[in-house]
Amino acid sequence: MMRMIPLAFALLLPIPAVAGDMAGISRDAVEQHIMPRYAVLDDTSQALAKAASQTCDVAAPALTDAYDAAFDAWIAASHLRFGPSEAGDRAFALAFWPDTRGITPRTLRTLIADADPVAASAEAYADVSIAARGFYALEMMLYDAEIQALGTPEYRCALMQVMAADIANLASAIRADWQGGYAEKLAQPGADGPYRGEAEASQELFKALTYGLEFTSDTRLGRPLGTFDQPRPKRAEAWQSGRSLRNVALSLASLGDLAAILAQGDPGLQTRLQDAFSTALAEAKTLDDPVFAGVAMPASRIRVEALQQSIDSVRDIVRDDLGPSLGVASGFNAMDGD
Numbered sequence: 001m002m003r004m005i006p007l008a009f010a011l012l013l014p015i016p017a018v019a020g021d022m023a024g025i026s027r028d029a030v031e032q033h034i035m036p037r038y039a040v041l042d043d044t045s046q047a048l049a050k051a052a053s054q055t056c057d058v059a060a061p062a063l064t065d066a067y068d069a070a071f072d073a074w075i076a077a078s079h080l081r082f083g084p085s086e087a088g089d090r091a092f093a094l095a096f097w098p099d100t101r102g103i104t105p106r107t108l109r110t111l112i113a114d115a116d117p118v119a120a121s122a123e124a125y126a127d128v129s130i131a132a133r134g135f136y137a138l139e140m141m142l143y144d145a146e147i148q149a150l151g152t153p154e155y156r157c158a159l160m161q162v163m164a165a166d167i168a169n170l171a172s173a174i175r176a177d178w179q180g181g182y183a184e185k186l187a188q189p190g191a192d193g194p195y196r197g198e199a200e201a202s203q204e205l206f207k208a209l210t211y212g213l214e215f216t217s218d219t220r221l222g223r224p225l226g227t228f229d230q231p232r233p234k235r236a237e238a239w240q241s242g243r244s245l246r247n248v249a250l251s252l253a254s255l256g257d258l259a260a261i262l263a264q265g266d267p268g269l270q271t272r273l274q275d276a277f278s279t280a281l282a283e284a285k286t287l288d289d290p291v292f293a294g295v296a297m298p299a300s301r302i303r304v305e306a307l308q309q310s311i312d313s314v315r316d317i318v319r320d321d322l323g324p325s326l327g328v329a330s331g332f333n334a335m336d337g338d
Contacts, residue, residue: 024264025198025201025202025205025261025262025264025265025326026186026187026188026189026195026198026201026202026205027187027188028261028264029186029187029205029258029261029262030183030186030187031187032257032261033257033258033261034077034080034178034183034186035178035179035183037073037076037077037080037254038077038080038171038174038175038178039175040073040076040077041070041073041074041076041077041171041174041175042168042171042172042174042175043073044066044069044070044072044073045070045073045164045167045168045170045171045172046168046171046172047066047069047070048066048067048069048070048164048167048168049161049164049165049167049168050066051063051065051066051067051164052066052160052161052163052164052165053161053164053165056153056156056157056160056161058141058142058143058148063142064142067135067138067139067142067241068241068243070135070167070171071135071238071241071243071247072246072250074094074095074135075247075250075251075254076250076251076253076254077254078091078095078212078215078251079208079209079211079212079215079251079254079255079258080208081208081211082204082207082208083177083178083182083186083194084173084174084175084176084177084178084182085174087177088173089130090170090173090174092130092134093126093130093133093134093166093170094133094134094135094167094170094171095134095135095136096130096131096133096134096136096137097136097237097238098219098223098235098237099131099136103129103131104131104132104136104137104140105140105144105146105147106131107128107129107131107132107137108132108137108140108141108147108159109147109150111128111132111159112147112150112151112155112156112159113150113151115151115152115155118162119155119158119159119162120158120162121162122162122165122166122168122169125162125163125165125166126166126169132163133163133166133167133170134163134166134167134170135167135238136238137163138160138163138164138167139238139240139241140240141156141159141160141163142160142241143240143241144240186201186204187201189201199326199327202262202326202327203326203327203328205258205261205262206262206318206322206323206326206328208258209255209258209259209262209318209322210315210318210319210323212251212254212255212258213255213311213314213315213318214315215251216248216251216252216255216311217308217311217312217315219237220236220237220244220247220248220251221248221292221304221307221308221311222308223235223236223237224236224239224244224292224295224304225292225295225301225304225305225308226295228298228301231295231296231301232295233291233292233293233294233295233296236291236292239291239292242290242291243290244290244291244292245284245287245289245290245291245292246290248284248307249281249284249285252277252280252281252284252311253281255277255314256273256274256277256281259273259277259314259318259322260273260274262322262326263322263325265325266325269317269321269322269325272317272321273314273317273318273322276310276313276314276317277314279310279313280307280310280311280313280314283303283306283307283310284307287303287304287307289303289304292304
C-alpha cells in the first residue's frame with residue numbers, strides 16, 4: 001500500500017525562485033494547482049465508476065486500483081474546501097470523515113438490510129445521508145468483512161456501483177462549476193465577484209493551505225496518536241484500505257505545491273518552505289507504518305510524533321512568515337469560514 005509514497009515525495013519538485021507579484025498568485029493557483037487536480041479527480045472518478053460497473057469482485061485489481069487512483073486524486077484536492085466543492089455539501093459527500101459516531105457503518109447496514117431501492121440510480125442515491133456516500137463508505141464496501149457478509153451479493157454489488165457513480169457525478173459537477181465561471185472569478189477577482197481583489201483571493205488560498213496542514217497534523221495523525229496512555233490506531237484515516245500514511249504523504253505533496261505558488265514573490269521563503277515540506281515528506285517516506293499501528297508502541301510511536309512535528313514546523317513558517325507576506329491578519333484560524 002505504500003507504493004505511492006515515493007511518488008508523493010517526487011511530486012514535491014524544487015521550487016523555482018520566481019519573483020512574481022500578488023496579481024499572479026490566484027491566476028497561477030487556478031491554472032497550475034486547482035484545475036489540474038479537479039481534472040484528475042474527475043477523470044479517475046469516471047474510471048472508478050466504469051470499473052465498478054464491470055466487476056463487483058472486491059479482490060479485483062481493476063476495481064481496487066481504480067478506487068485508489070480516484071481516492072489519491074481526492075486527497076490531492078481535499079484542502080480546496082471552497083467554491084464548487086462546498087456547493088451542495090459535495091466535499092462532505094465525497095469524504096465524510098472523521099465519522100466520530102460510527103454513522104457510516106450504521107447507515108450502510110440499514111440500506112443493505114432493507115435492500116433499499118435507492119441504490120437503483122445515482123440520481124436517487126444523491127439524496128441519501130452523506131455518511132453512506134463517497135470514498136469512506138465505498139472503502140467499507142470494499143474492505144470491511146462485516147459489511148461484506150450482510151445482505152445479498154446482488155444488492156451489495158448494486159450499492160457499490162451506485163456509490164462509484166455518485167462519486168463520479170460529484171467530481172464532474174465540481175469540475176464543471178470551476179470551468180463554468182468560478183475559476184475566472186478566483187483568477188481575476190473584482191468588485192462584482194466573490195473576491196473583491198487579489199488580497200481576498202490570496203487569503204482564500206492561504207486558508208486552503210492552512211486548513212490542509214491543520215487537518216493532516218491534528219486529524220490524520222492526531223486521531224490515531226490519541227494520547228501516550230491511550231493510543232487509537234483504529235481511528236486512523238482509511239486504515240481498512242491501508243491508506244493512512246499514503247494519504248498524509250499525498251496531502252503534503254499537494255500542499256507543498258500550493259505553498260510554492262503562494263510564496264512565489266519571496267524566493268527565500270519559497271526555499272524555507274520547500275525544505276520544511278521535504279523534511280516532512282522524508283519522514284513519511286521512511287516511516288514503514290502504513291496504518292499507524294505503531295502508535296501503540298513507544299519505540300515506533302515516536303516516529304509518528306516526529307512526522308507530526310515536522311508538519312507543525314511547516315505550519316509555523318506558514319503562519320509566521322507566509323501569512324504576513326500575504327497580508328493575512330495574525331490570529332487567523334484555518335477552520336473559520338470568514
